[in-house]
Amino acid sequence: MATIATHLQDQTEAAGAAASARGKGTVDLRGLTKRFDGVVAVDHVDLTVPGGSYVVLLGPSGCGKTTLLRMLGGHATIDEGEFLLDGVRTNDVPPARRDISTVFQHYGLFPHKSVRDNVEFGLKMRGLPRDARRQRAEEALRFLDLTPMADRRPRQLSGGQQQRVALARALVTEPTVLLLDEPLGDLDRLLQLRMRIELRALQRRLRITFIHVTHNQEEALAIADQIVVMQDGRIQQVGRPQDVYRRPANLFTSGFMGDNNVFPGTVSAIADDEVWVEGDGLTLLARHDGAGVAAGQTLHASVRASSVSAEPALAGAANSALPERPNQILATLVFLEYLGDIVKLHCRLPNGQTVVAKRAENVRVWEDLVEGEPVRLEWEPHDVQLLLA
């Protein structure tokens, strides 16, 4: 087993060459299921996490993401299905025998032990002689800039330092997979922003698999190689941050990722690379190859708030006839929310639905808009996402 220091060495030596081979710490889940008193918490989850990647499990509380993480860590039993770690069935391997460590929510640091003893604990439990474990603990402490506070107790440290102790304690046993349960949840917002970059950098340096649970969309987008969106114990969508953000696969993901305008409608026509959807009072035109879509089908179309442009319309026009072009509608500006970088325009359609448009603050069109006045909303066909599921 290599130490953290040699991990780093390996990295520099193998910089170009070894990028090809699939790293250790590959996680394969096949039909993984967990029930609590008959309630399904994790429902036949199939997922492959490539070794050395940063995966974020994202979902609202109670979606099963933490339970899934606990099953991987060995802290919850697997009722059904298979968990393969680097191809080896790991369902019934006790937590300490898995090459997996967990950073627990609220960290679970031992309050009566010094930082050093906290970090050493896993090595002590593995029966390493005193000198060896002292040396490896020192390395881990140095690696995470904790050497100056090695003799302090956890409660004498700041939140960010406590988090680093939890990381050092988990990493000292050199796992190939690190599980992180809401690791940024206890930190204030500024520290969250800093630590998420540090986590990402740490994962790149170690080149081991990180599986990170959060309910924070922005955190997931900022950190992940792959986002796994979960709801009701099932995986809703797996993809790169930009895939999940731009092309939500279904109504849940579209709603959960935030600031998507969702329109119900019926497919009225399918052309080569265009699908026409007749909504309530507006026509949507989507750039779409038509796969899985049939005329007459009811579905939802989603348009990101940042894809909706808004400009002032003539007074009185809001009550006039429907606009003739697709992807365009007259609405009333109800509320202009100034957020610094961006301006959020809350508009009401004639049918009562609210549509949100997000515009860059430095594009000054928004300054011509007046609350209570009509506004013309418009978007491009390639910004319309059809939600088939």
Next chain:
Amino acid sequence: MSSSSSRSVTLADGRAARTASVSRQRLATGSAWALLLALPTAWLLAFLIIPVVVVVVVSFFEPTLSGFNRVFTLDNYRLLAESDVFIRTLSNTVLNAVITTVVTFLLGFWVAYYLALVVPDLRRKFALFIIALAPFFTSFLIRAIAWIPMMGREGLLNTALLNLGITSQPLDFLLFSDFAVRVAMIQLYLLFMVSPIFFSLSTIEPAILEAARDSGAGWWAILTEILLPLARPGIVIGAVFVFVLSMGEFATVRLIGGGKTSSVGLGIQNFVTYIQFPQAAAAASILVLVTVAGVAVLFRYGRVAEGL
């Protein structure tokens, strides 16, 4: 108070008003504290400090047949120190207290562990805790007396043993013996050990135990590395409770010891019965001294302040 009065004035005025009201409030809390603490202080002074001083003073007075002369003497202590009976009684009292403390810890720790960490929800925790407290709803004396029909020659246990053919004649040591006294005291004081350990263990986050398991700790390592160190303040406080209560025992010893066994407390009561106040006072002073020494040892080696 301040917020409603300062709402209408300007910001600067408001700040001044708030400062004034804060100091007024501090003054008010100061005198409120004095008032709140005066009564307990007076109470302690009247019913603990002064009596203890009186007892210590009387222990140095010369005894007479029906009281004492106010003449200084060390005879009371010298006689006790030279008395084999008193030395034996004292060591038996300490032994009983130590055994009671150790056994209540060995039994009580698991009860506390179960309540604090195994029972999942708070309501069930408290329900079980109330059930555990149930014996305390009856008087202390009744609980001690209740041992007699249980453990006596013709008591429940002996009858059962005889009927089952396990013994051929009633076991006498079940009642009116040191053994019986210890068993009874353990039962009576178990909850004084359970409660503080329960509260200590309740503060342990589940994530701490999971992290230990994640690091490869087995049940023994979790017990010795995590649970016992974190429960230490509760264990020490529980031990102090049980030790102090056991050291002062006389009712249980009288009822369940039945004259076959003794304690310093019982001895003091006998001295008082025979109006030998100076001897009673000297014995009491020695008992308090030994008890305080025991408590000091517990606090010293329990390092209780560190864990709080």
